Amino acid sequence: MNINFYFTLFSNCIPVKGAVRSIICDLQRGSYLFISNDIFDVLTSCQTMPIFKILDYYRNINEVELEILFNQLIEHNLGHYCENPDRFPKINTQFNSPYEILDCIIELSDCNLKYIDNIFESLTILGCQTIEFRTYSHFSIEKMEIFLSKLHLTRIRNVELIVCHSELESLNAFEAILKKYPIIETLVIHSADIDSCKTIGASNLIFTTQKITSSSCCGNISKEDFKINLPFYLHGLKNNTCLYRKISIKANGDITNCPSLEKTFGSVINLSLEQALNTIGFKELWSIKKDDINICKVCEFRYICSDCRAFLNDVYEKPFKCSYDPYSPSFHNLS
């Protein structure tokens, strides 16, 4: 090891410090590696100090230990030695999107079916590209197809369909839907008899025994749902990852930030989504980022966690449905 060199993490590998441990998020490979908070401090200093200065400053770590650490990070493709760290600029952390709405959730219902042309027209104006359709009880495939058949008129590029298992619909019918509408990335069939997963073309067909009987079943935070990618990280630095630029339409047509939130901003029956978006209060929760939320602000997962602003007493509180305690640090069973 040449101690006149620097050791720097690649710009897509972001160290995040928690209360008692840290992680390095590899935003390109979608993974993370645990490190101690002491190593976090060393790596942060490494961005500006050559190795000999690090050794001088951190007297509790010797040259051999430091070389072992750097070699481990190189093995994980997280960093490299360099002569001049200025040649490896950091990622620009500005999050820019020309779209007024990024995500939409629609609860499938006869009411929303009646207003679907208006809804899709608004979503096109607002630039929305991602949509999630949900049902909590049986909703016929024929009616679902009316929603799906109009998607080509919009700017929607990613679709997730979450539907209730029903004896009335055959597996073949769902597979046919995925073949006919490859825009559907994932079809989740909840309340199923078994847990299973298969792919149909480029789409995922997931059966889960979990029962999603209402919007109150949402909001669970688990490590399986962490999103480790650059857009999500940038988004989480400045905005709320649960609600920012999201709009939802409940089964009765009510327009909300999220189906699990009670506050409504009008109805698709008599209001456009653009009008609802400009109603006072609609964007109020958009700017509550993880660094503002009690407990979450010291959680090492804060920039990869989806968050939930629906099930809480206070908007600056950790989600009820998160079982992680960054101080232990471990996931607990929720009672």
Ligand code: SF4
């Ligand atoms: S404590 Fe907060 S940031 Fe950490 S996993 Fe739970 S909800 Fe996410």
